[in-house]
Amino acid sequence: MFHTRYLSWFHAIAVAAGLLLISSGCVRRRMTVRTNPPGxxxxxxxxxxxTSPAATSFVYYGTREIRLEKDGYRTETIRRKVKPPWYQLPVLDFVSETLWPGEIRDERIIDVEMVPKAVEPTENVLGRAELLRSQAVGQ
Structure with a gap:
């Protein structure tokens, strides 16, 4: 009888551990890049x-290089550091990734203001071209 009681406790613990592993959580990471104007x-x-607004999932935290291109606007390349939240710090990340019941969502939004391209008047460009041409011929 003594042996049977421990065996039933062992089964109960094994079932609980199995349920915990089946229902174990995870962290879903998503980054959304929005621009003004969109597109x-x-x-x-x-x-x-x-095309903005655009979203992607990611696995690792750290510095990301984001490149944005749009006709009529300056091409932007920015570096943005994506820092881990407190529950993703070493040791705690094991709990949040494997033992936490349910899903944890880490949503990051990056907003960027696009800068219009500076369009120089045609006369200025042609004037500089003529000046360079005359300097090259004079040498």
């Missing part, structure tokens, strides 16, 4: 993710 082509770490 810019967005690349993160040299990977095209789409």
């Amino acid at each position: 810019a082509t967005v690349s993160v770490d040299n990977q095209l993710i789409g």
Whole structure:
């Protein structure tokens, strides 16, 4: 009888551990890049993710290189550090990634104001071209 009681406790603990592993959580990480005006082509770490507003999932925290391109606007390349939240710090990340019941969502939004291209008047460009041409011929 003594042996049977421990065996039933062992089974109960094994079932509880199995349920915990089955229902174990995870952290879903997502980064959304929004631009003003919308419609810019967005690349993160040299990977095209789409047209803004564009979103992508990510696994690791750290510095990301974001490139934005849109006709009539200056091409922007920015570096943004994505810091881990407190529950992703060493030791705590084991709990949040494997033992926490349910899902944890880490949503990051990056807003960028696009700058219009400065269009120089044609006369200025032609004037500089003539000046350079005359300097080259005079040498």
